Amino acid sequence: MYKEISKELLNFIEKSPSCFHAINTIKEQLDENGFIELFESKKWHLEKGKKYYVTRNLSSIIAFKVGENLDNYSYNIIASHSDSPTFKIKENYEIQSKNKYIQLNTEKYGGMIYSTWFDRPLSVAGRVIIGKGDELSTKLVKVDRDLVLIPNVAIHMNKEVNTGKKYNEQVDLLPLFGLCDDEKDKFTDIIAESACVEKENIIASDLFLYNRMKPSIWGSKNEFISSPKLDDLQCAFSSLKAFIDGFNSKSIDVYCCFDNEEVGSSTKQGAASTFLEDTLSRISEKLGKTKEEYLCALSSSLLLSADNAHAVHPNHQELSDPTNRVYMNEGIVIKYNSNQKYTTDALSAALIKSYCKKADVPYQSYTNRSDMPGGSTLGNIASTKVSICMVDIGLAQLSMHSSYETAGIKDTYNMIKVMKEFYNSHIEKGEYEILNITK
Numbered sequence: 001m002y003k004e005i006s007k008e009l010l011n012f013i014e015k016s017p018s019c020f021h022a023i024n025t026i027k028e029q030l031d032e033n034g035f036i037e038l039f040e041s042k043k044w045h046l047e048k049g050k051k052y053y054v055t056r057n058l059s060s061i062i063a064f065k066v067g068e069n070l071d072n073y074s075y076n077i078i079a080s081h082s083d084s085p086t087f088k089i090k091e092n093y094e095i096q097s098k099n100k101y102i103q104l105n106t107e108k109y110g111g112m113i114y115s116t117w118f119d120r121p122l123s124v125a126g127r128v129i130i131g132k133g134d135e136l137s138t139k140l141v142k143v144d145r146d147l148v149l150i151p152n153v154a155i156h157m158n159k160e161v162n163t164g165k166k167y168n169e170q171v172d173l174l175p176l177f178g179l180c181d182d183e184k185d186k187f188t189d190i191i192a193e194s195a196c197v198e199k200e201n202i203i204a205s206d207l208f209l210y211n212r213m214k215p216s217i218w219g220s221k222n223e224f225i226s227s228p229k230l231d232d233l234q235c236a237f238s239s240l241k242a243f244i245d246g247f248n249s250k251s252i253d254v255y256c257c258f259d260n261e262e263v264g265s266s267t268k269q270g271a272a273s274t275f276l277e278d279t280l281s282r283i284s285e286k287l288g289k290t291k292e293e294y295l296c297a298l299s300s301s302l303l304l305s306a307d308n309a310h311a312v313h314p315n316h317q318e319l320s321d322p323t324n325r326v327y328m329n330e331g332i333v334i335k336y337n338s339n340q341k342y343t344t345d346a347l348s349a350a351l352i353k354s355y356c357k358k359a360d361v362p363y364q365s366y367t368n369r370s371d372m373p374g375g376s377t378l379g380n381i382a383s384t385k386v387s388i389c390m391v392d393i394g395l396a397q398l399s400m401h402s403s404y405e406t407a408g409i410k411d412t413y414n415m416i417k418v419m420k421e422f423y424n425s426h427i428e429k430g431e432y433e434i435l436n437i438t439k
Contacts (some may be wrong), residue, residue: 005413006225010215012237013227017125017142017210019059019082019259024140026240026257030063033244045405046286052380058138059259060269062279065250074300074427075280077254078419079378080236081261082381084229085401087109089207096180103174112264114167116402120214121146122175126207128195139195146212148175223329223409230397238415246423248439253423261378271382301388301428302351305379309333309366311396324367326396328408331362332418335392347433348391359417
C-alpha cells in the first residue's frame with residue numbers, strides 16, 4: 001500500500017512541472033470525481049450535497065464540499081502550496097556569449113540550494129498568454145525533453161569549489177541552451193511548438209525551469225522516495241486524496257492549494273490574499289447564512305497548514321533540536337514555534353493529535369533549534385485574513401529546497417489517513433474553548 005500510494009504521488013509530481021500544471025492536475029482529479037467548476041467573475045449558485053472548485057490565476061485553487069445538515073456548520077480546511085523554488089525565464093531571454101553559446105537569462109524564484117541545479121537535465125514549463133483579435137487566453141507549456149543544463153566549472157579551474165563557493169545568480173546560474181547559428185529566436189519556436197500555437201500569437205509568458213530527473217523509490221528496504229517538488233506537492237497530493245474520499249454532512253470541507261508560498265504569499269493568489277476569505281464568505285452567503293452565522297462557523301473551524309518539515313540529517317544531527325526532532329517514516333509532524341511562525345497552540349495540537357489517534361497514525365513534534373530560526377509557511381499568513389484555529393503539520397524530509405528532495409515511503413499514506421479522519425469529522429465549539437468532535 002505504501003509503494004502504490006508513493007507511485008501515485010510521484011506520477012502526480014511528474015505531471016506538475018510548474019505551479020500552473022500542479023493546479024491543472026488537481027483540476028483533472030476534481031473533474032473526474034464530479035466537482036463543478038465555479039468562476040470568480042460569475043455568480044454562484046450552490047446546493048447542499050454538491051461539490052465545487054474555483055481557481056485564481058490558474059495557479060491557486062480552492063475546492064469545497066457542501067454538507068447537507070448545516071444548522072451548526074463549520075469549515076474543515078487543509079491548505080498546501082503549488083509552487084517550489086526554481087528559476088524563472090526573464091523577458092528578452094536570449095544571451096549570446098562571444099557568438100558561440102546561447103544562454104537563457106533567468107532569475108531565481110524562492111530560496112533554493114543552488115548546487116543541486118548544476119549538471120543535470122532541465123527543461124521549461126509554465127504558461128503562455130495567446131492573443132487572437134481582442135481575446136487573450138492561457139495555454140500551458142511543458143517542453144517534454146531535456147532542453148537546457150547549468151554546467152559547473154571544472155575543478156581544475158575552480159580549485160576552491162569543495163571548500164565553499166558563493167554563486168552569482170547572474171553569472172554562475174544561467175542555463176546553456178545552444179550554440180550560435182543562423183537560427184534566430186529558436187527558444188520561442190520551441191515554446192510555440194510545445195503549446196501548439198503560432199509564435200506570433202504569444203503575447204507574454206510565465207516560464208520556469210524544472211528538473212527532469214525521474215523520481216525514485218530506493219533504500220535497503222525501499223524505504224525512501226526522492227523527487228523534485230516534494231515540498232510541497234507531497235502535502236498537496238495527500239490532502240487532495242483525503243478531500244476527495246472524506247466527507248461529513250455537518251461541515252463544509254475545504255481544500256486549498258495556494259501559489260507563491262516560496263516568495264512570501266503576498267500576491268493576489270497567495271495565502272496572504274483575500275482568496276480564502278472571499279471564497280468562505282461567498283459560500284456562506286450563497287447558502288443563505290447570515291453574517292453572524294458565518295462568524296459562528298469560523299469560530300468552530302480548523303485549518304491544517306500542511307507543509308513539510310526538516311528530518312534529522314544523518315550527517316548533521318547537531319542541526320536539529322535536542323528533543324523535538326523528527327524522522328522519515330515515523331509519523332505526521334506537528335510543528336511548533338513560540339513566535340507563531342507556525343500557528344500550532346495547545347488547542348490545535350490536541351485536535352490534530354486526536355485525529356492521529358483515531359486514524360491509528362503516529363505523530364512527532366518539531367521545533368527549530370532555539371539559536372537557529374526557521375521560516376514560516378501558510379498558516380500564520382492566512383490567519384491575518386481568516387481568523388480561525390490553525391495547526392501546522394507536515395511530513396519529515398531531507399534536502400528541503402533542493403531540486404531533488406527525499407522523504408519516507410510510509411508517510412504519504414499515513415498523512416492521507418489522518419487528513420481523511422479530519423474531513424470525516426465535525427467540530428462544534430461551546431463556551432470557554434470547549435470543543436465537541438463528532439462524525
